[in-house]
Amino acid sequence: MNFKRFGRPAIIAIVAGLALSSCAANEGATPASDDAAASTLSGTINGAGASSMGAAQEAWRAGFQTANPDVTVNYDPTGSGAGREAFIAGGTDFAGSDSFMSTDELAGTFAACAPDSKAVDLPVYISPIAVIFNVEGLTELNIDADTLAKIFAGTITSWDDAAIAALNPDATLPATPITAVHRSDDSGTTKNFSDYLFQTAPDVWTEKASDTFPFSSGDGAQGTSGVVSAVTNGVGTIGYADASQAGSLSTAKLMVGSDFVAYTPEAAAEVVAGSPLVADRAADDLALNLNRKTTNPAEYPLVLVSYAIVCNTYADAAQGELVKAYIEYIASAEGQIVAKDAAGVAPLSSELEANVADVLATVK
Amino acid sequence: MTTAAATTIKARQRPGDRIFSSATVIAGSVILAMLAAVAIFLLIESLPAFVADPSEFSGDVTNFWSYVGPLVFGTVYSAILALIMAVPVAIGIALFISHFAPRKLAQGLGYLIDLLAAVPSVVFGLWGITVLAPLVQPFYTTLVEWFGWFLPLSGPVSGTGRTILTVSVVLAVMILPIITAICREIFLQTPLLHEEAALALGATRWEMIRMAVLPFGLPGIISASMLGLGRALGETMAVAMVLSPSPEVFFQLLTSQNSNTIAANIALNFPEAHGVGVNILLATGLMLFIVTLLVNMLARVVINSRKAFSGAN
16 A cells, blocks of 8 residues: 555656666767767777876876777876886887987887887976965965975075075074975986075085985985875975875975065966977977076976977887877877866966967877 | 504594695795795895995995994884884774674674775875875974984974874885784683673773783783884885985984885885995895884784783784
8 A cells, every 4th residue: 555655656767767868978978979970999908107197197098988989998007107117018009108218218229119210209287386385474485496495405404594584685584494305206306306405505505416315314204195295294394296296385486586486377387388308319200498597587497397208100000090090089189188187287378378379290 | 562552652643634735734834935035135235245346335425334233223223113003093993893893893893903004105105295294294394393303303304294103104004903803802802701700809991901812912012013123124125105304313203304214215216236236236135124123023922921911922
């Protein structure tokens, strides 16, 4: 009795619900199926390399696979060096790398590429590195490369040091000791931070850029999240981290020319756009000589640029088409916006975007 | 007659006996085979590290031994500090549970301690960086101000509290459950006659524990400590998250520069390692293997030499 009385309306409701919702699902899916019809690509793309662009690659994979349902993209964030090695050995179709290929690597052969063709570096990922700090009573900090280098090399040890006071005349600096937090694991962020200081403050920062923090001073923390948490929880701390991860921490302004520049995605993209290509390389290799010493206050020179490394001509033409389509998507305005939302990267300037597209057009 | 006496009498073997005895033999040999497999893998993979080009090492280090030296030191240093803190507390808890607490409380406390052993090390790591380190930092500052003349406590003090002492505290908490659980079981096994005899002679409870329980339990305490030490030596995640490492030997407990441990160093650098770098890290793993082996052998020797004086065999 009870079932009959309530069962029938309930069944009607369920059926109606299913019918209506499946209707809605069909409508929603229509544009996607149009895309699928347009896309004739199918296959698997394997990439490996820089962990810095791991989050962005996740977003790109998702976006690309939605548009091309028959394509599977894999990206293994094993690190730049391992990524380049795997690509050279032919284990992957492209590599992500925080540094462009060395001349030694370029002189060798690439197993995935057609004989006599080389691989090229394409800048596809720009991430500003923020200098974050946590000092009681201090919300703004102006700093120049020389002072920053001295702080991280351990020669400036107190927040009320004359060098910092000279740059921040309006701030009341406490006599707290400085704890400079760096990455304890090998990382491209450290390499770019180090490279910036090595180029702009060579008297203080005497060590060449490497993935490992070069000085045995300051506090080490694991990963970007480790640095951010150490700076947040510590007393009188300063550190460097991908700008997208800085959270609510205060970030310092860097001296560029005679102005102090806060990081913005635009300023980061600007310095990359203003950087010349590395000389003596193939015309289609877009390896950048980052202009860290810029004096243009519209540019923020502390950035990390990651490259996608692809073959000029693939040994397997079908595979080449796939990789080309994927990297074209990554370097497109749409792909860059996707990565901006997912990983806080600075989108490529339109000029650089066009250059990358030109090179990709020749990839086979 | 004489020939009959010489032949040994063999027990009848039923299928169950054969199956069970071969099962134990297999279990026993599998563990040996696994140990051998790990050792051989480490040995083979480490070989390139010993002849690696100086440029393969980061920083100023030029050969494998000067690279691994500070790591071995850091590993042993942090583990021993943890042991110094954990063992007295563990013995105290175990004695409380076995001899002082009311039965109901003792059981509950026992479960609680065992629960601590089930907490994953990454949780201890998070607790270390977000709770413990900021909590002890002001205390470290005072310690350096007052006792800075004493080398292990000398400054400059770390601004984040993420020092080797903090790591040792985290490690101590992590090894506490193992040591406590074993000590508790050992203390409960003290022959009641020994305890009653001590009490009958007019001993107070503390004197009884000193005369009967502790001497009886000593080998057990040592084995328990060695098990704890083994875990502290090999702990990876918590150390990697909490410690602020530097590639040198440091005796200071409260500064930002601390010798890293082998396991944490592998965890930190393996993700980006390639080529010979991987071999170097695996070679440090081999060193950890050897250090652990030595520690365990030492513990065996100590326990064996003490065996004669206690009732435990």
